[in-house]
Every structure is written in C-alpha cells, then in structure tokens.
Amino acid sequence: MSDNNPILSGSAQSVAAYQDAIEQSSQAVIDWLKQPEMYQGKTVDQLRERIQLNFTSEGLGNQAAIARAVEYFLKDSLSVHHAQCVAHLHCPSLVISQAAEVLINATNQSMDSWDQSPSATIIEVKLIQWLREQVGYSAGDAGVFTSGGTQSNLMGLMLARDAFFARQGHSVQLQGLTGDLSKIKVFCSESAHFSVQKNMALMGLGYQSVIQVKTDAFSRMDLADLKAKLAQAKAKGEQVMAIVATVGTTDAGAIDPLVEITTLATQENIWVHVDAAWGGALLLSEKYRHYLNGLECADSVTLDFHKQFFQTISCGAFLLKDARHFELMRYQAAYLNSDFDEEQGVPNLVSKSLQTTRRFDALKLWMGLEALGKKQYADIIDNGVTLSQDVAEYVSAQPHLELVMQPQLASVLFRFRPESGDSAFVALLNQRIGDVLLAFGSANVGVTEADGITCLKMTLLNPTVCLEDVKILLASVKDTAEILLNAEFQS
Numbered sequence: 001m002s003d004n005n006p007i008l009s010g011s012a013q014s015v016a017a018y019q020d021a022i023e024q025s026s027q028a029v030i031d032w033l034k035q036p037e038m039y040q041g042k043t044v045d046q047l048r049e050r051i052q053l054n055f056t057s058e059g060l061g062n063q064a065a066i067a068r069a070v071e072y073f074l075k076d077s078l079s080v081h082h083a084q085c086v087a088h089l090h091c092p093s094l095v096i097s098q099a100a101e102v103l104i105n106a107t108n109q110s111m112d113s114w115d116q117s118p119s120a121t122i123i124e125v126k127l128i129q130w131l132r133e134q135v136g137y138s139a140g141d142a143g144v145f146t147s148g149g150t151q152s153n154l155m156g157l158m159l160a161r162d163a164f165f166a167r168q169g170h171s172v173q174l175q176g177l178t179g180d181l182s183k184i185k186v187f188c189s190e191s192a193h194f195s196v197q198k199n200m201a202l203m204g205l206g207y208q209s210v211i212q213v214k215t216d217a218f219s220r221m222d223l224a225d226l227k228a229k230l231a232q233a234k235a236k237g238e239q240v241m242a243i244v245a246t247v248g249t250t251d252a253g254a255i256d257p258l259v260e261i262t263t264l265a266t267q268e269n270i271w272v273h274v275d276a277a278w279g280g281a282l283l284l285s286e287k288y289r290h291y292l293n294g295l296e297c298a299d300s301v302t303l304d305f306h307k308q309f310f311q312t313i314s315c316g317a318f319l320l321k322d323a324r325h326f327e328l329m330r331y332q333a334a335y336l337n338s339d340f341d342e343e344q345g346v347p348n349l350v351s352k353s354l355q356t357t358r359r360f361d362a363l364k365l366w367m368g369l370e371a372l373g374k375k376q377y378a379d380i381i382d383n384g385v386t387l388s389q390d391v392a393e394y395v396s397a398q399p400h401l402e403l404v405m406q407p408q409l410a411s412v413l414f415r416f417r418p419e420s421g422d423s424a425f426v427a428l429l430n431q432r433i434g435d436v437l438l439a440f441g442s443a444n445v446g447v448t449e450a451d452g453i454t455c456l457k458m459t460l461l462n463p464t465v466c467l468e469d470v471k472i473l474l475a476s477v478k479d480t481a482e483i484l485l486n487a488e489f490q491s
C-alpha cells in the first residue's frame with residue numbers, strides 16, 4: 001500500500017491518520033456545539049444551491065473532505081440539544097453514547113454471526129435478557145436489537161401474521177400468503193404510528209387491513225369501540241391477526257389500556273403487539289413505571305432507545321414473549337448460522353433479525369446504563385414527564401394560549417388563540433408560527449393535528465431544559481404570532 005493508505009488498521013501511518021481525522025472532526029463538533037443558534041435558518045432552496053458534490057479523480061484527502069463536511073453539513077445541522085428544539089421525538093444524545101459510537105464504528109463488528117462480533121454478540125444477548133426482565137417476561141433471550149420502531153413493529157406484525165397462518169396449518173415462510181387476504185385485519189388506535197399501515201402494506205395485506213379504533217379525549221384506544229369493531233369484524237367473517245396497542249403515541253404520548261386490551265385478546269386468542277417505542281423508556285422510571293402495567297402480557301414489544309433513552313440514532317429492540325415464534329422467520333445460511341454452529345450453541349443473531357449485516361447498537365445502551373446508573377437514567381426520563389405537566393399548567397394560565405390536551409408523557413399539545421378568527425384561520429396561523437420559527441432558526445416546534453385541531457407540539461425530552469427555557473420558547477411563539485397577525489398574514 002502507498003503512503004496514502006485509506007484503511008483503518010494498526011499501522012503507524014493509519015493510526016496517525018485516524019487520530020488526525022478524529023481530532024479534526026471532534027474539534028469541529030465542539031465548535032458546533034458552542035454555536036448559540038438552533039439552526040442557521042437556510043431554506044430548502046438555499047441548501048440545494050449551496051451543497052455540491054465534489055468527487056474528483058484524485059480525491060481531496062481526509063482533511064479537506066472533513067473540512068467540507070463541516071462547512072456544508074455540520075454548520076447547517078439542527079442542534080438537537082438546543083432548548084428550543086422540541087418538534088419531534090428526536091432526542092439529544094448522551095455523551096457516553098458518543099463514546100460508544102467511537103468504539104462501535106472503529107471496530108465495525110457485524111451482529112449477523114458470532115465470528116464477526118464475538119464479545120458484541122454476548123453483550124447484546126445479555127442486554128436482551130435484561131430488557132426482558134424489565135418488561136416482566138420470563139427469563140430468556142428472545143429478542144434482538146433493531147434499527148428502531150418501524151422495524152420492530154414490522155417484526156411484531158410479521159410474526160403475528162405468520163403465527164396466525166401457522167394456527168391454520170399454513171406456513172407463510174414456505175408457501176407465501178394464501179386465502180382471501182381481504183378478510184385479515186389488524187386493529188390499532190387512530191393515534192397509532194403510521195408504520196402499522198406501512199408495514200401491513202409491505203407484508204402484502206394493504207392499508208385496508210388496518211382497522212382504526214376510536215380514541216378517547218386523551219388519544220387512548222377506546223375499549224368500547226375496540227370491542228364493537230371486533231364484533232363487527234367477526235360478524236363479517238373477518239379474521240383478526242393482531243391488535244397493536246401503543247404506549248406513547250407520537251404526538252400526545254397516550255398510553256392505551258394495556259391490561260384490558262391484553263385480557264380481551266387472550267380471551268379471543270389474538271396476538272397483541274405493543275408499540276412502546278416512546279413509552280418503553282418508563283421501564284427505567286421510578287415514578288411512572290406503573291404506566292406500563294400489562295406490558296408483560298403482550299406477545300411482542302417494540303422498544304426504541306433513540307427516543308427517551310437518549311441514544312444516538314439508530315438503536316431499537318424487539319422483544320418476543322414466546323421464543324418459539326422466532327422459528328417462523330428462521331433461515332439457515334451455511335456461511336452464518338449452520339446446523340453445526342447451532343448444535344454447538346453458537347449464538348448467531350441473524351436468525352432473529354430482519355437485517356443481515358447489523359450495527360452493534362446495543363453497546364450504547366449497555367454503556368449508558370453502566371455510566372449513568374439506573375437512578376440518573378430514571379431521573380432524566382422522569383424529568384420530561386414532570387416538566388410537561390408543569391408546562392401544561394403554565395400554558396393553561398396564558399390567555400393567548402390553549403392547552404389542546406393534558407400531557408401524558410413528555411409532550412405538550414397547544415395552540416395560539418388569536419382574539420378572533422375562524423378555525424381555518426387559527427389552524428393556518430399556528431402552522432405559520434411553526435414555519436416562521438424554524439425559518440429564523442430560533443426554534444423547532446412541531447405542527448400536528450389532535451382530534452382534527454391543528455396545533456403546536458413541544459416534545460420535552462431534553463433533561464437540561466427547564467420551565468424557564470420553555471417560557472422563552474412560548475414567548476417567541478407569541479411574538480411570532482403577533483408579527484404574523486400585524487403584517488402580511490392580515491392581508
């Protein structure tokens with residue numbers, strides 16, 4: 001290899017290049033972290049114009065490539081750690097998660113076979129065992145780390161589908177889908193994540209297989225409507241493949257009544273998948289763990305660590321109550337998980353994953369739990385839930401603001417109420433408030449709908465944010481609304 005060896009290895013030249021590249025990048029990150037702005041405020045068109053690829057025959061070299069990434073990517077990135085960055089379930093990350101990423105990336109282990117990730121495989125399995133304990137499942141290792149909630153929900157739905165067919169003596173894995181597929185239904189609430197629809201379409205069953213159950217005033221699944229819709233489905237000769245309950249809906253943070261849903265499903269022999277992508281963080285909570293009662297009765301569970309567990313993207317998990325269901329997706333590839341390996345008890349995690357090559361994201365959770373300890377982890381999770389309750393009280397006391405729904409997890413749904421204007425006008429005003437705040441780079445507030453009302457959303461995950469910070473944000477909402485009302489928006 002020439003002096004210009006681009007590969008990471010133990011050679012003196014490679015180690016020096018690695019050190020330089022990491023130092024240059026981490027110094028740039030430190031400078032970026034110190035920027036006071038949440039976002040530089042560039043528009044889509046401005047960024048499209050500004051960002052140009054520069055692939056030359058000879059290459060620019062590491063230093064120049066990093067400098068260009070700093071200029072064109074880093075400087076115009078959103079500061080997710082900023083107190084005014086509250087639009088989405090998009091968390092600031094733990095420092096220890098950054099350190100874990102250094103180890104994950106440099107070692108580049110792949111979780112599809114033990115011989116590509118020896119210690120990593122064992123750590124992931126032990127974490128899955130630990131997570132199962134937290135959920136209240138029996139001892140075991142039926143579970144796997146995933147790229148996030150969408151993939152975990154896909155696994156839950158896919159195994160529910162295949163278990164449903166298996167009960168009728170049919171193997172989807174071998175023979176594919178069969179029969180009148182239009183009769184197969186999945187139930188979830190109107191507020192469940194859209195990945196339920198997307199995944200059902202991906203699985204060949206279409207959006208129309210999803211029956212949306214009404215929600216109550218707090219966006220939770222309405223049990224009476226669930227029962228009524230199940231009865232209607234039965235009367236029409238439809239078959240219920242699964243019920244998806246949500247623990248922490250994306251906007252309201254609503255938690256479906258798990259105990260009642262799982263009890264009903266057990267009576268009817270229906271698979272329950274719980275999407276706890278957000279609310280699963282309460283597994284660590286001291287104050288709010290009881291919100292998850294009933295989770296242990298679910299057939300499968302989605303957890304997401306890149307939400308209120310504060311891990312970098314991506315980091316999720318899928319847990320399966322009964323390990324035997326993993327047989328429904330088992331595939332043996334001689335080069336990865338041969339009979340020989342399996343007889344020897346070699347844990348090749350590819351058998352449990354939709355992915356083949358897979359990152360060692362479990363390391364982040366392991367290091368996070370070890371570094372913070374359960375108490376501090378619980379505190380930073382609980383902080384968002386408690387802060388949201390305080391913010392809701394503050395919002396309710398402001399004459400120009402309206403609390404749209406009482407918070408349940410760490411989000412606050414609210415809207416600006418002008419003195420006059422019909423509902424379309426108020427909806428447009430709130431939409432514009434969100435857009436303008438982002439365009440100026442001053443805040444990223446979510447714009448969404450709750451019960452048909454266009455409203456603003458603050459997702460208050462960040463444990464370094466306090467009520468005073470949120471008051472500043474709400475003052476900018478008010479100022480922006482007034483500017484809009486007084487200026488071009490009037491005309």
Ligand SMILES: Cc1ncc(COP(=O)(O)O)c(C=O)c1O
Pocket residue numbers: 089147148149150151153193195246248249250275277278304316
């Ligand atoms: C309730 C819920 N489930 C699933 C998802 C999808 O998770 P991911 O973005 O990790 O795929 C989200 C994303 O916000 C969510 O809010």
